[in-house]
Amino acid sequence: MDRAAMRRNRRIVAIWLFTVAAMILVMIILGGVTRLTGSGLSIMEWAPVSGALPPMSDAEWHHLFDLYKQIPQYSLVNEGFGLAGFKHIFWLEWIHRLWGRLIGLAFLVPLVWLGLTGRIERRLVPRLVLLFVLGGLQGAVGWFMVASGFLPDTTSVSAYRLVAHLVLALALYAAILWTALSLLRPASRRVVVPLAPRLLAASCAIMVALTIVAGGFMAGLHAGLTYNTFPLMDGQLVPDGWARLQPVLRNLTENVTAVQFDHRLLATATLILVTLMAALGPRIGLPRSISIALAVAVGCQYALGVTTLLLVVPVPVAAMHQAGAVILLTTVLVAWHRLLHGRLPKRPCAKGSRAAAPKPA
């Protein structure tokens, strides 16, 4: 295959993968709204194929509503809200699941077609098949999470399972995005990027990931409903009761005070690191546009987090905060990828760093 055809095929595969990544972004926002509106437990059946159709008759609606009446969330939170109230929470969860099925199709059909027509490089096929399998697993993890909300005296899902569902979604998103970026801008062995920028970019990605995991526990424990002041918590910088659970590690995931404190601390460290990377951007070889995107994404995400907290988690702001996390992750990954795969800075950033010119395309 000539180079032009290879480049064209790579572009086609990249566009397909960017589309799937965009669909996952929408899915994550939908998932957030589903959780925030208390809709996630409304469908008691796990029917990956037949569940693609909504209830078509009164009898089917009543059957589903009767199932919902059996779970504690109905008697403890929604008792007496009637079929109209049930329909209200049903639709969001149904759309969330339908969108998941559509993502599966949007991945599988082009995978088969592009694979059979030889547009996907052979070395990529196992990775793409693995991503598809992980996508299917994400559906199962979603059901595993939902099932934890049906237990006696429970009105919401397990925080651990919620975090697992969020993290797997973001890991899939990141892997698909990285694969697509690498198709457009393959790595050149002749580009030697100095260690410091690589470490900075990796640290930013790790901090964003840790802040997101802590955010998942914020959501899972409804920790945003307490300590609605900023920057102090209950009048203090470090709140009392930070380490009240034993063994002490449990505080990281089960103590509302510690979970919120950790999320603030990690978010602040992320703000500092990503802002530093944005400020150094032009000197370490990042285009201005990416540096600006980094600064805007981290600044807005931090401000959205504070607003979510001060306004006690209103659905639209909290959903924007969730979307903002994915956008921040995207900008950090794009910057990191650009550093590893991009052109070299005109002036080397560290004295003595070896940097060869990239291979001409």
Ligand code: HEM
């Ligand atoms: C770099 C900055 C930040 C990132 C990447 C981030 C990320 C996240 C994520 C992923 C969630 C979970 C959303 C969900 O699962 O629905 C979350 C929840 C939350 N975050 Fe942040 N966050 C950041 C900064 C902040 C800051 C500075 C605050 C406030 C001081 C904050 C307050 C909250 C609150 C109150 C929630 C719970 C919202 C809910 O229940 O839906 N965040 N955050």
